Amino acid sequence: MRTEGERVRVCAIDTIADAKGKLISVRYEQRRRDGGQQVCKREIYDNGNSAAILPYDPERKTVLLTKQLRLPVFLQDGTERTLEACAGKLDGEKAERRIVKEMQEELGYKVSQVERLFELYVSPAAIMEKIVFFTCKYSAANKVSDGGGLKDEGEDIEVVETTLEQAAAMIATGEIIDAKTVVLIQYLRDRVRL
Template structure:
């Protein structure tokens, strides 16, 4: 894949497991016209989707609490709070997030609202995340959730008010970027709707 100013010269696979780590050698024509040769390690573990369900009647959101090994290794925190998310694994983002909500949260919701797509760490990670929200109520609950044991998931479902979720961000209890984005986005949307 080459562009007007970028030419890929070599792609070497360094490691491959659930994801793939490659070393990409490329040449880039700088804005001053000079050619520059560079290398970058890129990790590709697939695209994903994330959702923050909202109950407007009770002003609550559904979150998950689970082990995230990089956070444990960095900060010693065993269980982190974040929005429900999952890898697409070849499915459409809408279809995948509906399945993830039922597996992880125990809620069956068929109507989700696609918000936007973002790269959270584009300097080194290929993953593009599709962000969603939806409305839910206690009537949509079909199980206790918890994820799939065969995939190593051990997920606790957390229901909090939107204000409590925002306070968890301020207190450093929510440190996951995609969750912070969704909580802030939804908070702004709810506040704007209340003013109108």
């Protein structure tokens, strides 16, 4: 039964696939702005929420990025290694705690404080994932290993250190094509200019 003011009612949710993430088919009724009713069906992918971080060294004006295989990008464009911000699935952990672990695993840097910036949905029409965005200060003193990710998770990550300005230029040249990374670089670049 529809309550007053409710515009959407979910009629059915069917699981299509449930492996590393879950693909569901949702049938719902929606009251349109013009007062009409419509029944819609959408496929939604839920692979869990995540966190991403762009570490920044204010002394040297550098950032740390990862370079790794992203199969969808390879299948679409033939690009074997994608430059992007360090990121990982929350897997039930608090975002702050998880991103500190990811930074150490992927980048090889251990930090104790991160700054939470904002949360965004990158593709809300079809993907449930919400990303929590972070930055932090780092320096050479924070380096504890070469990073590289976890081999048992199939990770083979190259750590790339570059200036923030060079990272911004890489967006313009198409070297950085990952949305979360573009958002972080542009946000941090605007903030540093203040």
